[in-house]
Amino acid sequence: MPNEENRLTDLLDVLAALGTEASSTERGDLDLLGTAELVTRMNAEDRxxxxxxxxxxxxxxxxxxxxxxxxxxxxxxxxxxxxxxxxxxxxxxxxxxxxxxxxxxxxxxxxxxxxxxxxxxxxxxxxxxxxxxxxxxxxxxxxxxxxxxxxxxxxxxxxxxxxxxxxxxxxxxxxxxxxxxxxxxxxxxxxxxxxxxxxxxxxxxxxxxxxxxxxxxxxxxxxxxxxLGKTHHGVMVDLLATNEKLHARSIRTVTELTGATVDDAAAALASADGSVKLAILMLSTGASAERSVQALQDADGILRVAIAGLS
Structure with a gap:
């Protein structure tokens, strides 16, 4: 029992020294405040x-x-x-x-x-x-x-x-x-x-x-x-289209970054087995899927470098 009590005392001392365990006198009245004031105060802490x-x-x-x-x-x-x-x-x-x-x-x-x-x-x-x-x-x-x-x-x-x-x-x-x-x-x-x-x-x-x-x-x-080159111009280009929303986002990404039509973007994605990065490279340079794959490998997956290499 004495050892247990000592361990508990030591732990209480450790916790008392942690800022995350401290109490604030400013929040002693939380249960008396209206909801709007609670929201304001909590948001102020989060900021x-x-x-x-x-x-x-x-x-x-x-x-x-x-x-x-x-x-x-x-x-x-x-x-x-x-x-x-x-x-x-x-x-x-x-x-x-x-x-x-x-x-x-x-x-x-x-x-x-x-x-x-x-x-x-x-x-x-x-x-x-x-x-x-x-x-x-x-x-x-x-x-x-x-x-x-x-x-x-x-x-x-x-x-x-x-x-x-x-x-x-x-x-x-x-x-x-x-x-x-x-x-x-x-x-x-x-x-x-x-x-x-x-x-x-x-x-x-x-x-x-x-x-x-x-x-x-x-x-x-x-x-x-x-x-690592997973984005291009601040856009996700290595995302996986695992649902309808992400498939639509893939097409939108290709159209925004290449100026292609929706139909052309969808066709390029199909040729690229769904790879947004590969579709963008193909549409941006006119290179074949095979040549684009090699260019990406040579560029360590960085689309900007691959485009420059094929342009």
């Missing part, structure tokens, strides 16, 4: 998040460059996290294939407690410091990969253990935390510590902390994909 993210621009840029370099070597981006932080990583990973036409194995989200934890809380899963390392072993992590650990507190054992294992393998390690001088930041090669301060509801890190995490992971994948 602070982008500013806090902007303060970490240098670290985010360094992470994007590191991730991009490893992607070019065939590496992967793996998110690890628990609870909201884990779900943020899983969401970002799941959005990459339809948005950028990537293989599902290129960006992976691992969450403490496994698939069940995406929708339901899994008790004590975040406290298992060995679980993330085991999951990383199972997917055969290599030095070509990047592991991004996400934790609002910056001390989640699942994330700490995963980053320590990844660093031992030689992978690039990145930490996203909502507190300064975080434990995961000390473990990682790059620490992105977005200090968001007390939550609107004390300790509810699905709020400002979760918003900050989403903004950062949006940049990590979106900007690395831009550098």
């Amino acid at each position: 602070r998040v982008p500013e806090a993210v902007a303060e970490r621009s240098a670290e985010i840029a360094a992470a994007v460059d590191g991730i991009t370099a490893r992607f070019r070597r065939g590496g992967r981006l793996i998110y690890i996290g628990a609870g909201t932080a884990g779900r943020v990583g899983v969401l970002d990973a799941s959005e990459c294939p339809p948005t950028f036409g990537t293989d599902p194995s290129m960006v992976v989200g691992l969450i403490a407690g496994g698939e069940t934890a995406i929708r339901s809380a899994v008790e004590n899963a975040e406290d298992d410091g060995d679980a993330a390392a085991q999951s990383l072993r199972e997917i055969e992590l290599t030095a070509h990969d990047t592991v991004v650990g996400i934790s609002a507190s910056g001390r989640t054992p699942y994330v700490v253990g995963g980053l320590e294992f990844a660093r031992g393998v030689g992978a690039l390690t990145v930490a996203i935390a909502s507190n300064a001088a975080s434990e995961i930041g000390a473990v990682a090669d790059i620490a992105i510590e977005v200090v968001t301060g007390p939550e609107f509801i004390s300790g509810s890190t699905r709020l400002k902390s979760g918003t900050a995490q989403k903004l950062v992971v949006n940049m990590l994948t979106t900007l690395s994909m831009i550098k």
Whole structure:
């Protein structure tokens, strides 16, 4: 019992020092406010998040460059996290294939407690410091990969253990935390510590902390994909047309970027097996599908370079 009490005391001391766990005297009257005032106050808190993210621009840029370099070597981006932080990583990973036409194995989200934890809380899963390392072993992590650990507190054992294992393998390690001088930041090669301060509801890190995490992971994948040539003139050109809306968007993208008619765009997409990038290249240069495929390979998938090479 004394050891248990000591552990509890130590944990309470740790939590007391975290900005994300702090209470604000400004919000002691929330239950007495009208709905409109609650909306105004919560929105005011949320507006602070982008500013806090902007303060970490240098670290985010360094992470994007590191991730991009490893992607070019065939590496992967793996998110690890628990609870909201884990779900943020899983969401970002799941959005990459339809948005950028990537293989599902290129960006992976691992969450403490496994698939069940995406929708339901899994008790004590975040406290298992060995679980993330085991999951990383199972997917055969290599030095070509990047592991991004996400934790609002910056001390989640699942994330700490995963980053320590990844660093031992030689992978690039990145930490996203909502507190300064975080434990995961000390473990990682790059620490992105977005200090968001007390939550609107004390300790509810699905709020400002979760918003900050989403903004950062949006940049990590979106900007690395831009550098890989997944966009052209700010438009998605490697998207997968998996439904009617995306098929229509594919045609619209081709018409906007080439000036082709809808019929010509649809015909080019059919000839290109649905590849927006290939259809644009064919229509822009008049090259055959076969020659366009080779040009894209020679240009490392960057459409601007391929067009210049065939023009």
